Amino acid sequence: LPEEFRQALPVMEQIETAGYEAYFVGGSVRDVLLGHPIHDVDIATSAFPAEIKEIFPRTVDVGIEHGTVLVLTEDSQYEITTFRTESTYQDFRRPDQVSFVRSLEEDLKRRDFTINAFAVQDDGNVIDLFEGLADLANKTLRAVGNPHERFHEDALRMMRGLRFVSQLGFSFEEETFEAILENHALLGKISVERIFIEFTKLLLGDYRKAAIEQFVATECYQYCPGFRDKGANLLTFAALPTPAFTSEAAAWAVLLDHLGLAVEEVSPFLRQWKVSNEFRRECRELVWGIKRRKENLFTAMDLYRLQEHALTVEEVLPYYDQAGQVGVTKEALDALPIHQLSELAVNGNDLLQATGRKPGPWLKEVLSYLEQAVVEKRSENDKTTLLRLAMAYTKE
Ligand code: ATP
Numbered sequence: 001l002p003e004e005f006r007q008a009l010p011v012m013e014q015i016e017t018a019g020y021e022a023y024f025v026g027g028s029v030r031d032v033l034l035g036h037p038i039h040d041v042d043i044a045t046s047a048f049p050a051e052i053k054e055i056f057p058r059t060v061d062v063g064i065e066h067g068t069v070l071v072l073t074e075d076s077q078y079e080i081t082t083f084r085t086e087s088t089y090q091d092f093r094r095p096d097q098v099s100f101v102r103s104l105e106e107d108l109k110r111r112d113f114t115i116n117a118f119a120v121q122d123d124g125n126v127i128d129l130f131e132g133l134a135d136l137a138n139k140t141l142r143a144v145g146n147p148h149e150r151f152h153e154d155a156l157r158m159m160r161g162l163r164f165v166s167q168l169g170f171s172f173e174e175e176t177f178e179a180i181l182e183n184h185a186l187l188g189k190i191s192v193e194r195i196f197i198e199f200t201k202l203l204l205g206d207y208r209k210a211a212i213e214q215f216v217a218t219e220c221y222q223y224c225p226g227f228r229d230k231g232a233n234l235l236t237f238a239a240l241p242t243p244a245f246t247s248e249a250a251a252w253a254v255l256l257d258h259l260g261l262a263v264e265e266v267s268p269f270l271r272q273w274k275v276s277n278e279f280r281r282e283c284r285e286l287v288w289g290i291k292r293r294k295e296n297l298f299t300a301m302d303l304y305r306l307q308e309h310a311l312t313v314e315e316v317l318p319y320y321d322q323a324g325q326v327g328v329t330k331e332a333l334d335a336l337p338i339h340q341l342s343e344l345a346v347n348g349n350d351l352l353q354a355t356g357r358k359p360g361p362w363l364k365e366v367l368s369y370l371e372q373a374v375v376e377k378r379s380e381n382d383k384t385t386l387l388r389l390a391m392a393y394t395k396e
Pocket residue numbers: 025026027028042110111112113116117154156157160
């Protein structure tokens with residue numbers, strides 16, 4: 001057992017002493033078997049939520065309607081979820097009803113892929129009801145049970161499958177692939193926020209190329225906002241040799257540029273994906289930077305506008321066709337004389353005093369003029385010098 005699991009053993013034992021079953025389940029088991037680092041340890045149990053709360057003095061109801069109770073121990077915390085089945089999916093996205101059950105098998109049967117449906121006992125024994133170990137060895141993503149039914153029940157599973165292709169480098173088993181192709185239109189029933197989360201994980205995976213190709217081949221892309229007629233663009237994007245993207249915004253910006261969006265189209269496009277204003281702004285700046293940098297090396301004013309985004313652009317751009325010259329570095333960015341307007345040695349008040357004029361639009365214009373002069377090193381960032389420059393400018 002890996003360290004993260006061993007730390008949880010006292011919790012498992014307490015559940016078992018009370019007369020219930022407890023197992024490690026979910027993505028952490030898959031990742032341990034693959035030798036990947038794990039993030040969260042999930043525990044499944046035959047005990048009902050109220051019974052878990054009787055066993056442990058310190059718990060938090062984080063998702064009690066799905067059967068999840070957070071158990072706090074001295075040095076850690078664990079999500080403990082009661083075995084459950086999800087019955088009667090009417091609308092292709094969420095179960096109408098969650099039923100708690102005492103059977104591990106029932107719980108594992110409702111999981112999406114065989115490699116996500118293991119249970120590990122406290123002695124390290126792996127329970128593998130669906131030949132997931134063979135699928136792990138063959139790098140195969142296979143739906144648990146009948147794939148048509150499973151994607152029909154919950155269409156998000158198709159996007160989850162695609163992001164596992166990207167994160168793990170696995171391929172779909174044939175029937176699973178066919179079932180996704182056949183049911184891809186059901187993605188239209190899933191909220192864009194949930195699709196965004198899975199698709200963004202897909203964009204950041206090491207095996208992005210294969211995953212985007214499958215995203216296109218299964219036609220799932222047709223039911224993602226704004227992608228309908230962009231199959232060819234997505235494939236061009238897939239072919240980029242860029243190593244795994246290091247941020248969500250960088251990945252999206254390169255994608256959006258490949259979709260052929262103009263800078264001013266970025267924000268409206270992302271609005272359909274219901275992302276935050278901040279994320280939309282960041283992507284727009286990056287797309288601006290990418291387009292600009294494709295034409296020319298960054299000027300001092302470009303760097304001043306983009307700040308850290310300039311480095312992100314330099315990171316992704318060499319992988320475009322027109323591999324650029326050596327671009328800016330962190331040192332070049334740090335070496336800018338100023339990084340924001342507040343660092344300018346004069347402000348609006350100084351200008352009002354020096355000129356004796358009334359406030360107006362001229363003020364902003366003069367400040368921009370001085371700002372640019374300093375950024376481009378045509379003037380020292382020094383009050384006397386700048387005021388002299390401002391007087392000359394306003395007299396023109
Ligand atoms: P990650 O490592 O990214 O957390 P994960 O497989 O653990 O991947 P989670 O969303 O944390 O993904 O879900 C935990 C487990 O719950 C999954 O491994 C799977 O067994 C099950 N699961 C999650 N979402 C679904 C779903 N939509 N349908 C069926 N089972 C699911």
